[in-house]
Amino acid sequence: MSSSQKHDIDFLDFARGLFEKAVGMLEPVGLDDFSVISGSILLIVGLEKLVKSVIHAHYPLMILLDKITFEVLVDYDNGQSFANYKTISFDEALVRVINLYPVLKPHRSRIKKIIDDRNLLIHNFGAIDIARLERDIQVSVCDFAEALCSQCLNRPPEDVIGQHTWTLLQRNRNGYINSETLDLNTRIEHLKRQLAQNQSLNCPTIDIQDFWHGLEFFCPVCEHGATVYFDVDWDVSDFDHREGAVFVSPYPSPVALSCQCGFTLSTGNEVSILLGDKEESLCESIIHELGSGIVYS
Ligand SMILES: [Zn+2]
Numbered sequence: 001m002s003s004s005q006k007h008d009i010d011f012l013d014f015a016r017g018l019f020e021k022a023v024g025m026l027e028p029v030g031l032d033d034f035s036v037i038s039g040s041i042l043l044i045v046g047l048e049k050l051v052k053s054v055i056h057a058h059y060p061l062m063i064l065l066d067k068i069t070f071e072v073l074v075d076y077d078n079g080q081s082f083a084n085y086k087t088i089s090f091d092e093a094l095v096r097v098i099n100l101y102p103v104l105k106p107h108r109s110r111i112k113k114i115i116d117d118r119n120l121l122i123h124n125f126g127a128i129d130i131a132r133l134e135r136d137i138q139v140s141v142c143d144f145a146e147a148l149c150s151q152c153l154n155r156p157p158e159d160v161i162g163q164h165t166w167t168l169l170q171r172n173r174n175g176y177i178n179s180e181t182l183d184l185n186t187r188i189e190h191l192k193r194q195l196a197q198n199q200s201l202n203c204p205t206i207d208i209q210d211f212w213h214g215l216e217f218f219c220p221v222c223e224h225g226a227t228v229y230f231d232v233d234w235d236v237s238d239f240d241h242r243e244g245a246v247f248v249s250p251y252p253s254p255v256a257l258s259c260q261c262g263f264t265l266s267t268g269n270e271v272s273i274l275l276g277d278k279e280e281s282l283c284e285s286i287i288h289e290l291g292s293g294i295v296y297s
Contacts, residue, residue, distance in 0.1 A: 011053035018046030109253035142173040201262035226259035
């Protein structure tokens with residue numbers, strides 16, 4: 001490419017290209033740690049581009065980092081593309097896309113987590129749980145990409161991301177989900193047998209935090225009521241510049257489950273598997289109960 005040539009790559013092209021490279025690196029055959037790390041970073045950057053393409057499609061100026069001045073608005077009116085302007089961070093893009101499409105809220109905590117994972121991969125060294133990263137990132141990226149395409153762009157994901165790439169992403173996600181569900185179900189069956197023989201259950205001890213929010217849920221082991229715990233994050237959901245008010249909303253995510261019979265789950269991921277499609281309504285009930293808060297600045 002000579003210096004006079006300029007490729008105008010839009011966010012969606014970027015997302016597609018990065019996802020394609022990533023799934024190539026994450027092929028289960030011959031996978032080594034560095035392929036997992038490289039593929040995971042590419043997947044997360046691809047997701048960032050996809051989120052920005054959704055915001056950009058909604059209203060292009062919403063992805064700009066700097067304050068929008070009168071001059072910027074005039075340029076926009078004149079059809080300028082803003083291709084070389086600085087854009088917002090992935091964290092900020094996540095806040096904005098959820099503001100525009102509240103239906104994406106249930107994904108928030110998992111996507112925040114993989115943004116942290118990316119920062120860890122880029123800025124740290126030493127102990128990294130590769131197996132967890134590989135699973136969490138592929139599952140979360142695939143779920144969120146699917147929601148962005150169908151709920152925000154109103155297009156099937158294979159259309160947006162490309163049939164081949166989407167098939168591979170989905171295949172990997174389903175593989176992880178099936179094996180985890182299988183693991184959990186096998187463990188539950190084992191614990192049920194232990195309980196029937198009056199043995200004490202060998203489950204992790206849960207350090208229940210005061211700020212967690214507990215709700216009752218069916219215990220699959222003793223078949224009575226267990227408590228499922230949610231961590232609730234409060235984050236800015238709206239501004240009123242005239243009144244100087246900042247609105248904050250609760251964002252719950254499951255963190256643990258504990259039952260009188262001794263059964264516990266100590267990871268949000270496993271609790272999510274157990275809750276299945278009931279997770280969303282439980283989160284909604286917490287959001288409803290806690291309501292929104294207003295902070296005056
Ligand atoms: Zn129980």
